[in-house]
Amino acid sequence: MTGTLFAYDPKDLRLTKEEDFEKALTQCHPLQKKVEYLLRGYSSLLPKSYVNMCEGTKPSDAENVDAEEVIQKMIKLVERMELEGKAYVELRSKYHSQLSRLVKKKNAAAEKAAAAQQKKLDAIGTFQDVDEDSDSDSDSDSDSDSDDEDENQSTDGDSNANSDSDSDSDSDSDDEDENQSTDGDSNANSDSDSDSDSDSDDEDENQSTDGDSNANSDSDSDSDSDSDDEDEDKSTDGSNNANAWKVSQLITEYGAPPGPTTAMYDLILDAIAVSTPKSSQPLPLLQTSRSLYLKALERYNLNEKAGFDGIDIATTPTACTFNAVIRAACIETSDDQTRDTAFENTFFAFDAMFHNEIVHRNTATYKYMIDSIRCHLPAGEVRGNIASAMWSKCQVEMVLDLNIIETMQKLSKDGSCGEEFDSWWRQEEAKFAGAKANGFGYKLSFGKNKKIRRFDKRFDVY
Numbered sequence: 001m002t003g004t005l006f007a008y009d010p011k012d013l014r015l016t017k018e019e020d021f022e023k024a025l026t027q028c029h030p031l032q033k034k035v036e037y038l039l040r041g042y043s044s045l046l047p048k049s050y051v052n053m054c055e056g057t058k059p060s061d062a063e064n065v066d067a068e069e070v071i072q073k074m075i076k077l078v079e080r081m082e083l084e085g086k087a088y089v090e091l092r093s094k095y096h097s098q099l100s101r102l103v104k105k106k107n108a109a110a111e112k113a114a115a116a117q118q119k120k121l122d123a124i125g126t127f128q129d130v131d132e133d134s135d136s137d138s139d140s141d142s143d144s145d146s147d148d149e150d151e152n153q154s155t156d157g158d159s160n161a162n163s164d165s166d167s168d169s170d171s172d173s174d175d176e177d178e179n180q181s182t183d184g185d186s187n188a189n190s191d192s193d194s195d196s197d198s199d200s201d202d203e204d205e206n207q208s209t210d211g212d213s214n215a216n217s218d219s220d221s222d223s224d225s226d227s228d229d230e231d232e233d234k235s236t237d238g239s240n241n242a243n244a245w246k247v248s249q250l251i252t253e254y255g256a257p258p259g260p261t262t263a264m265y266d267l268i269l270d271a272i273a274v275s276t277p278k279s280s281q282p283l284p285l286l287q288t289s290r291s292l293y294l295k296a297l298e299r300y301n302l303n304e305k306a307g308f309d310g311i312d313i314a315t316t317p318t319a320c321t322f323n324a325v326i327r328a329a330c331i332e333t334s335d336d337q338t339r340d341t342a343f344e345n346t347f348f349a350f351d352a353m354f355h356n357e358i359v360h361r362n363t364a365t366y367k368y369m370i371d372s373i374r375c376h377l378p379a380g381e382v383r384g385n386i387a388s389a390m391w392s393k394c395q396v397e398m399v400l401d402l403n404i405i406e407t408m409q410k411l412s413k414d415g416s417c418g419e420e421f422d423s424w425w426r427q428e429e430a431k432f433a434g435a436k437a438n439g440f441g442y443k444l445s446f447g448k449n450k451k452i453r454r455f456d457k458r459f460d461v462y
Helices: 010-014 017-043 050-055 067-254 262-278 282-306 319-328 336-354 363-376 381-396 402-412 419-429
Strands: none
Touching: 010 017, 010 067, 017 050, 017 067, 017 262, 050 262, 067 262, 067 282, 262 282, 262 319, 282 319, 282 336, 319 336, 319 363, 336 363, 363 381, 363 402, 381 402, 381 419, 402 419
């Protein structure tokens, strides 16, 4: 089951990004060594493989070994490691995404509480200002009231003097007011009857109006509830999309997932390189070879982008990563698709190696390039021009070796590179002083790096 060989621990959420990355490498390191050990065991079953050359022995049942079956078993081991690393990073990203959402909610709640507290403080300040204003107004009112009392006291004496004379006139006017009040009562009764009729009409009209308003309010409430549901669905979709985007971003920025190492890919690429010449169907092997070396480069690029290329040195490509792809393409075939795929692999790997700042071209690179040109390019001047360019490049990079000289001699034997190439090569070959001569008769500087740049100084195969 995926995720059981090594898993992410939620307790590591508080670690820094670099510490988290190192912790993952530490967790998967024992498993990496076990898988590499198994891959070396499978590689030793294949004659002329790198591991077999290191052991110096020939497998007893080499003829009975199905190379393609061995390669498939090796690929399955690496694929399981890839799945484990992918599951690890996905689980880590989901945990960090949840933590990020919780932190955002907590910060939002804190900001909301702070805003409410500030609003409350502002309101208290406003009330204090109003109280001060009201106190000042009450003081002024009290002053004005005292002034009014003094004025009223001065006028009371005059009003008392006039009250006696007014009492006589008031008795006469009382009789007239009584008659007028009798007439007013009758008029009031008639007005009350008309008012009661108008009130009953108004009540009927209000009841009908209330019914319409209630119906309108019900429809409005239904529409409001529907709009609320739609808004809630939209907000849910938005939060889900944001969460998915955050998880994807965390996966992308993590670097290469823990698991496979460049050594694992190199062992499989080497197994494919020694198996393609004997295979009846080399096309699937060539396609697998290209996809594996692209995976190896992708892992290094991810670490370089994340700034962890100096931490996870196990993802650094080697000369074998590129040269094994070119070596696998050095096959003679009559199938056009197989030929095109092999030639594409050759130049894609050479171009990637040329632009790589860590791995440099070596003797094996130019040997396999010239051999691939011989196998796949049709006879003519183009073949000779590209071969002569490779010869010049190996001298500039100081990796000239006996293997390259012998490959060029093999290419020029049938005279298929044009007269101009044949004439040029006769002059170059005349300098050759034998395999035992120092520098083979060429400048010593031409072979200065022939051993330094080897994948393994004991062998010139990569």
